[in-house]
Amino acid sequence: MSRHNKSKRRARSKATAPQVPPRPPRRVDERPDRVNAPWHPFPLVEISVLIGIVCIVLGLFRTDETGGRVLLALGVALGALGGLDTSLREHFAGYRSHALVLAAFPAVATAAIIGLAHAPLYVIVPVMLGVFLVAFVALRRVWEHKQRVPA
Structure with missing residues (x-):
């Protein structure tokens, strides 16, 4: 007799309920409601990051001059402030x-x-x-x- 004999199939149960109880849904961390900054309608953080990127690019082209190093440092500092703002908001809101x-x-x-x-x-x-x-x-x-x- 073949092991794939169709006449020897197990009868399926007629119940529509699952045999195993469902798992509880995984907790999805939702972002907290944004707390508006004092400068809310003005995109200060985004402008800071943009100016930082421009300063980094300009500083990379002026590598031999002291001004180039100052522009690099200023660009890194302005870019870091953008990330610091996001980190502070998420941390003190209890999100991450x-x-x-x-x-x-x-x-x-x-x-x-x-x-x-x-x-x-x-x-x-x-x-x-x-x-x-x-x-x-x-x-x-x-x-x-x-x-x-x-x-």
Whole structure:
């Protein structure tokens, strides 16, 4: 006898309900309602990023001059401000934790200020890491608090 004998098929159950209970739907993170910035109708962040991109491109063409390096630094700073704005809004709304990104900002700023004061590297690195750690812990606690408290 063949194993594919059609007369030996198993009878299907007549019930239309599934045999296994359905899984609960997966939780989909929805973005929180946008909290309007004080400059709301004006696209300040988008213009900042656009000017940053233009400064980076111009700075790349003027590589031999001091002005080119200044334009590069200005472009990177303006572009970073656009990302920082989005990260801050999402983090403090409880949507996503951006604690690592946000903690890097004061750490790098502290390292730059100490570096401009001509401090040795063995002082800069531990101070920068300490500022990063304190900022990370504080930002993570804020985000966890926002997760517990419904908006």
